[in-house]
Amino acid sequence: MPAHFTLKPSFRIQKMKTTNINFIGNRHIALIFSGVLSLISIISLATQGLHMGIDFTGGTLIEVGYQQPADLNALRQKLDAEGFESATVQNFGTAKDVLIRLKLQEGVSSADLSTKVLESINKDVATPASLRRVEFVGPQVGDDLAEDGFLALLYSSLAILVYIAWRFEWKFSLGAIIATFHDVIVTLGLFSLLGLEFDLTVLAAVLALIGYSLNDTIVVYDRIRENFRALRDKSTEEIMNISVNVTLSRTIMTSLTVLLVLVSLFFLGGETIHNFALVLLFGVFFGTYSSIFIASPAALMLGISPADLMIPLKDNSDIAHLP
Amino acid sequence: MQNHFSLWKNISIIVMFLISIIYSLPNLYGDDPAVQISHIVNKLTQAQASDIEATIKTTGAPLKTFEFKNGKVLARLTNADDQMKVADLLRDKMGNDYTVALNLAPTTPAWLQSIGAKAMYLGLDLRGGVHFLLEVDTDAAVKQAEERYNDDLRLALRDAKIHYQAISKDSGFIKITLKSADEKPELLLLLNKDFHGLTVKEPEAAEQVWLQISETDAREIKKFAVAQNMTTLRNRVNELGVAEPVIQQQGENRIMVQLPGVQDTSRAKEILGTTATLEYRLVDTEHDVQQAVSGHSPIGSRLYYEKNGNPILLDKRIIITGDQIVDASSSSDDDGRPSVSISLNGIGASKMGKLTQISIGKPMAVVFIEYKNETRIVNGQKVRHKEKVEKVISVATIQGVFSKRFQTTGLDSPQEARNLSLLLRAGALAAPVDIVEERTVGPSLGQDNINKGMMSFIVGFALVVLFMAVYYKLFGMIANAALAFNVVIVVAVLSMLQATLTLPGIAGIILTVGMSVDANVLIFERIKEEINNGNTPQSSIFSGYDKAFATILDSHFTNLVVAIVLFAFGTGSVKGFAVTLIIGILSSMFTAITGTRMIINWIYGDKHVEKLSI
Numbered sequence: 001m002p003a004h005f006t007l008k009p010s011f012r013i014q015k016m017k018t019t020n021i022n023f024i025g026n027r028h029i030a031l032i033f034s035g036v037l038s039l040i041s042i043i044s045l046a047t048q049g050l051h052m053g054i055d056f057t058g059g060t061l062i063e064v065g066y067q068q069p070a071d072l073n074a075l076r077q078k079l080d081a082e083g084f085e086s087a088t089v090q091n092f093g094t095a096k097d098v099l100i101r102l103k104l105q106e107g108v109s110s111a112d113l114s115t116k117v118l119e120s121i122n123k124d125v126a127t128p129a130s131l132r133r134v135e136f137v138g139p140q141v142g143d144d145l146a147e148d149g150f151l152a153l154l155y156s157s158l159a160i161l162v163y164i165a166w167r168f169e170w171k172f173s174l175g176a177i178i179a180t181f182h183d184v185i186v187t188l189g190l191f192s193l194l195g196l197e198f199d200l201t202v203l204a205a206v207l208a209l210i211g212y213s214l215n216d217t218i219v220v221y222d223r224i225r226e227n228f229r230a231l232r233d234k235s236t237e238e239i240m241n242i243s244v245n246v247t248l249s250r251t252i253m254t255s256l257t258v259l260l261v262l263v264s265l266f267f268l269g270g271e272t273i274h275n276f277a278l279v280l281l282f283g284v285f286f287g288t289y290s291s292i293f294i295a296s297p298a299a300l301m302l303g304i305s306p307a308d309l310m311i312p313l314k315d316n317s318d319i320a321h322l323p
Numbered sequence: 324m325q326n327h328f329s330l331w332k333n334i335s336i337i338v339m340f341l342i343s344i345i346y347s348l349p350n351l352y353g354d355d356p357a358v359q360i361s362h363i364v365n366k367l368t369q370a371q372a373s374d375i376e377a378t379i380k381t382t383g384a385p386l387k388t389f390e391f392k393n394g395k396v397l398a399r400l401t402n403a404d405d406q407m408k409v410a411d412l413l414r415d416k417m418g419n420d421y422t423v424a425l426n427l428a429p430t431t432p433a434w435l436q437s438i439g440a441k442a443m444y445l446g447l448d449l450r451g452g453v454h455f456l457l458e459v460d461t462d463a464a465v466k467q468a469e470e471r472y473n474d475d476l477r478l479a480l481r482d483a484k485i486h487y488q489a490i491s492k493d494s495g496f497i498k499i500t501l502k503s504a505d506e507k508p509e510l511l512l513l514l515n516k517d518f519h520g521l522t523v524k525e526p527e528a529a530e531q532v533w534l535q536i537s538e539t540d541a542r543e544i545k546k547f548a549v550a551q552n553m554t555t556l557r558n559r560v561n562e563l564g565v566a567e568p569v570i571q572q573q574g575e576n577r578i579m580v581q582l583p584g585v586q587d588t589s590r591a592k593e594i595l596g597t598t599a600t601l602e603y604r605l606v607d608t609e610h611d612v613q614q615a616v617s618g619h620s621p622i623g624s625r626l627y628y629e630k631n632g633n634p635i636l637l638d639k640r641i642i643i644t645g646d647q648i649v650d651a652s653s654s655s656d657d658d659g660r661p662s663v664s665i666s667l668n669g670i671g672a673s674k675m676g677k678l679t680q681i682s683i684g685k686p687m688a689v690v691f692i693e694y695k696n697e698t699r700i701v702n703g704q705k706v707r708h709k710e711k712v713e714k715v716i717s718v719a720t721i722q723g724v725f726s727k728r729f730q731t732t733g734l735d736s737p738q739e740a741r742n743l744s745l746l747l748r749a750g751a752l753a754a755p756v757d758i759v760e761e762r763t764v765g766p767s768l769g770q771d772n773i774n775k776g777m778m779s780f781i782v783g784f785a786l787v788v789l790f791m792a793v794y795y796k797l798f799g800m801i802a803n804a805a806l807a808f809n810v811v812i813v814v815a816v817l818s819m820l821q822a823t824l825t826l827p828g829i830a831g832i833i834l835t836v837g838m839s840v841d842a843n844v845l846i847f848e849r850i851k852e853e854i855n856n857g858n859t860p861q862s863s864i865f866s867g868y869d870k871a872f873a874t875i876l877d878s879h880f881t882n883l884v885v886a887i888v889l890f891a892f893g894t895g896s897v898k899g900f901a902v903t904l905i906i907g908i909l910s911s912m913f914t915a916i917t918g919t920r921m922i923i924n925w926i927y928g929d930k931h932v933e934k935l936s937i
Contacts, residue, residue, distance in 0.1 A: 065767065065768075114763075115592070131763070132764070133763060134763035135762050135763075136760065137759075137760050138458075140458070141760045145894065148893075148894070152888050152889060152892035152893070155888050155891075155892070156885045156888040156889070160881050160884060160885070163880065163881060164881070167877055200894075200895075200896070201827050204827060204889060204900050204901070207888070208831075210885050211884075214885070215838075215879070218874075219874055222874040223874075226870075247848075250844050250845055253844045253848070254838075254840070254844050256790065257787050257790060257837050257838075257840050257844070258834070258837035258838055258841075259837075260790060261783035261784075261836050261837035262837065263783075263786075264780075264783035267779075268779035268782055269775055269776065269779040269830065269833075270826075273775075273779075273826060273830055280834070
């Protein structure tokens, strides 16, 4: 008998059996939960707004590094004395790194600002700070970046709406957009509530999140479409339930692998990539949730039925006129 | 026969894999700190190259290799300190006409270079350097053109002996008032012949003609202003000694400048951002300066101030402007005072020639004009304000008739002479530019970013591999092989395209690692389902791949659409993210579907299989 290699039992994970959870029947619970979440998010976005980074507001950001932990108070006093009252000073990542932010200022030549700030904090210091990063965004560029970002959101939504409507059906298309918007709004709401900075990389992450969330939703829709055609004796609700259940293990597995890399990115990727990873962590979590709990009920409530996806049976019409 | 790939299919997958490996190889080799020396115009000769080599050897810095190719010298050194030392020495010795640039020369072996394999092009956030976005004030260029037309019209009318009462600029029009309406046909003929760029409008007043720069002409002027600025910036950047500068037009009136490896940003900004131009004007010695100071400037003159604050009256007519300067270099005059030698182009030379013939002994002033930009907040609105600073930097008596070449003296220091000549040599900018965005990354942060990116990639990759192997056993291992293949392809394609890899780009690759196993998860779950439905292992594999395919296509396609939109609208590092995401999605579809299928067919295909390790 040939040698048999299997993984040790202790290494085994309890495999997921195909579940039979009544997701669709209990959709009201999820809808209320999501409704409340979305409402909180919208209220927070409306009242508190997003803490926009300099990419969109314009301004100057200077990151400097010290050999030893930096004395932030001394730095603040120094900047005050030099006339940079609006500067905010904080640690960035480690105690040795300092981030200085400056708003667009009246009467100060904006491009020279970073040079002046660096000069003033290095005045009369034994071990000068080393410049790690300068970002200066002029007001016009900030407006342009914000406009481009908005357009990117708009066009990607439109492109997807059209694609899904073409490949599936408009009710699915709308359902997918609803689920995706839910994810985006809740993620942005969390960002707003936590007061995290929203910059260009974060915007990129939001777009990537749209792609991911749709990917998840489409896998479920795809199965619903397939089952609409295969299981003709079952109700729409039943078919949806079956489809969500059979794709459940895949939905969770994929989310887990993506979460694994995101956790790695979040903890090891450094400060600049921190919020990027965070958006995607939130987003993947909600994206997974919405593709299970929101996307299908949304399509159901828009009145989807197997008839919408029937392939016209040409063969029948060919036979019909035969004697 | 189920689960069998034809020979050509196997071979083409393997060939593709091998090509990807070869083209991703250069990324494993590092860089040498190097110094690159070239002449601004000519190619270096062998003798010059030997001189340079000898000069480098005097520093005692160990030279790794010394290459002389295409009239350029590339000297590889062992460390960055030596690199700086050698570059400083060479800059002192070689003078203004040579470019001495710091460079990181890849150590890719010759056989890889010969097939065009290069390492990925790292963005500024990874290698360190400066990124500037400059905005050209094209409206100012049009205004300048209006001014020029104004002067040229006076000259032309005088030459053609058309008598005019006044030529004035008023609300976008140049208004010519003739002495009598009889000369109007003559004027129109002249305009039609020599001033194509102007649209003629005849107002009610019979002796008047209104002129306006035509829309096409204005567009041309704007385009030209941007183009000339690009050229100028290129020249200036060459003066800075940067190895691989990127200068690109962005949109209608913006220019992106990327200077990898530049650390002294204040100097770079000084050189790039200041728009300086010169105007040569005659000094008005006939009128009283003090009267002008108290507010009564004589007609035809304007009040200026010298550097020391003394008022001076200058003729309103400009002799030449900075854009007629073709070359300028700093030197010392006979008395050892700092000076700038200037050469003019044809138009400038003839204007200067004409003037100096009739003006020997008269003082001529050089007005140095700088445009400084400020952003002010007025009533809560951001308003960009441009300040024109005019200063008379030298007043010199015209000693003789000259046209093409002459010297300007009276500068404070050799440093000032050098800076001025640098700005002038690079050509005066046709229109003022304004730095509207700056992103500088220090070298230490760049290396940090690379390290962090690599670390999170390795850990993320390892976690996914472990997870897949534990959950899907043999099939998981196969998916892992495909995942590794996928990463190799992404790196190879990025290297081939020389697309810019940024930190978000690395994040994109890491994200791809997490998402690209999705296709395999879909397939494997489907295979499991088929087995649970009582199908044989062979047919389960077959229909698992078959049924999952449409789903994978749809779900990946929407992802791709988003990535493409991101690419279209993103800038800088975000674009880098979109690029890796697009490449990752496409290649993952290939590796996760075709790659895994090949291996599974090798293992299970054409055999009697009882049970799958899934």
